[in-house]
Amino acid sequence: MNLEKPTETELLRLARQLDSRALAQIYDQYSPELYRYAMRLLGNPSIAEDCVAEAFSRLLRVLAAGKGPRDHLRAYLYRIAHNWITDLYRREPPGEELDESISSDASPPEDATDQNMQRVRIRQAVEKLTPDQRQVIVLKFWQDWENEEIARLLGKPVGAVKSIQHRALSALQKHLQE
Template sequence: MARRREHAASQELDVRAAYNAHGPEIYRFALRQLGDGGAAQDVVQEVFLRAWRAMHSYDPQLASLRTWLFAIARNVVVDEARRFAVRPWQRDLTDGSDLDATVGTGGAALDERLVDSWVVEEALRRISDDHRTAIVQTHLRGRSHDEVAAELGIPVGTLRSRVFYGLKALRLAMEEMGVEP
């Protein structure tokens, strides 16, 4: 019984350390996305609650703690934005004094793209080198299949297969990270 309490206490300390290290940054991300300080605080609370509940599923070999927490935060922000869409009158309850200067100036879109790029980068690390190369060259760099296949010295059909199965592996890796499609 005492061992169980020690384990629970050590988990609590880990969540506290994670909150101290990443809480303010997650708050700023949520604030830029939602434009509401109260909602941003709710997001931070929900992120760490979900992280605490899913602590057993976190694997530092798969993603850094920061990436894992921001993947959770992204999902919570989406949920919160949907909640606002259903109840738009809730946004009118704040006076707007808690808005960050970057809200409305593209800062929100920049933050979301940044988090998305972290998540994709982390997921790309989890797939094979052949699949990663095929996806990066064709989808991210926009090169033609013929050009990439010639450069790699493989048939175009092989490259297309690598892209197809690489995208499936990438989708699976992102699901393992807790990112919703």
């Protein structure tokens, strides 16, 4: 079977058969973005790695049990990570959640201080958002997800995601104007 560019459905079909090449491709394809997502919400590389490892471990367990997703693999993996992070926050409330999550382009040294201060202000403003608002902002603007994908992940209607996004942007604007 040619695994260079299989569809997600084909990849999942092979993964349900525990095909090692399909499982490796799923990991290679989704682990980097899942790690970035976890880092943006957790701010700790070690814990973000644990989150990604747990997401793929849970996926493998459900596939081995003959269950798991038939489609929307990306959303399924993000849902696992979301649930894991939610459980983690229930056990230990977050401290510094976002760590250098806003990347900057190379700039002249004289701009470095201003950019650093702006990043700190944005990070502090994002940390003041509710968990749902924070997650929508991270997925929409830093992970480039569509509203439909976010809705599927959160188990909410698209209209609710748009509403959360609107409230989050309003809150960010308010926090940044303080």
